[in-house]
Amino acid sequence: MAGRVAAITGAFGVLGSAVARAAQAQGYWLALIDYAQDGPTTEGALALGGVDLTDAVQAGAAMDAVADRFGGIDALLNIAGGFAWETLQEGSIDRWPAMYRLNVLTAANASRAAIPHLKRSAAGRIVNVGSNAALKAGLGMGAYAAAKAGVHALTQALAEELKDEGVTVNAVLPSIIDTPANRADMPKADPAKWVAPDDLAAVILFLASEEARAVTGALVPVTGRV
Template identity: 80%
Template structure:
């Protein structure tokens, strides 16, 4: 379907930017949303910066602005999120609510705002970003994995809620993504085993496509060779 309208949250980050540039090669109209104060996407994209998606009113205003500016909404990609490595014994009390807000609440707020628009699409799609770490949490991954498990539950529940409306809801579950931050944190790692942002983008955009209309409620691991 030509000129499908796609909104990407977290578009200033490495995964979000990779998805935006891959989507720019497809027949999409792009809208990019991020908390960052100043960022640029592919040429012609509708960019909204300084948006706090943990605030329901800001999330709603941003999504509605996409529909008003571009004439509707077909796809929401919830890529906004955050990470923190922290043990439970030595960790901060603030980490748990912080990661919940960054990972679960951003997706929930954006999705809630997008639902009325997606119901009017011929092929509405929501794709969330969970984590393989939420399937088996390792050392220091407790708060992060718990928040991403919330994303998984949100995905499955929302898929059930919207399946009669023809809107699919799925999530990708990456392992370690090849980003500058991860390379800096793990300088001795075999980065060839990690997930390249462009490969993660390809899976996300498949789930966003018309071809994936028979897939909903899926939690799809994207784990490279980790």
């Protein structure tokens, strides 16, 4: 993958950072995009903090900045997203559009802005992060699961839209990711059964690779032993 350019959204988070480290080890040029102003970065990377990807204009400006810096974009890795647990009866109805904006709209805006650049790549790739929880939502997971189901639908629809353009679109569907926040929220759980960020990053980067040219529209479960 040496010399390919990857734009990673949500790049300053736990999973985004793991993906960035793995991509750098494979020789990618990196653009790290996040809503946070700053965060972990890697040598030679373009760091773009303070980008609100729910805003199509900001998403477009970010992708253009990546292409201007590196001469193009080969892979868009949509890691940006958000999670909230609350029941419908006791929670706020505002949580539903908030989850949609954080998970679906960010991926849609980033993808739409990156597509013209990806079409010029010899092997354009989009990889989204869905959720295994969206296949069967549990208690308190309604808003989050509905939003991630939207990511799944976006992935499949965009794969059809771009299948004749040389751009593949796929998604990973993790279960519980082993993060400090999840460990704090579930202190009695066994994190060894969860999905390590580095393991999920490996699947994401396979889908972004030239070797995955025959895979598009796939929703790939990455569930550990949950």
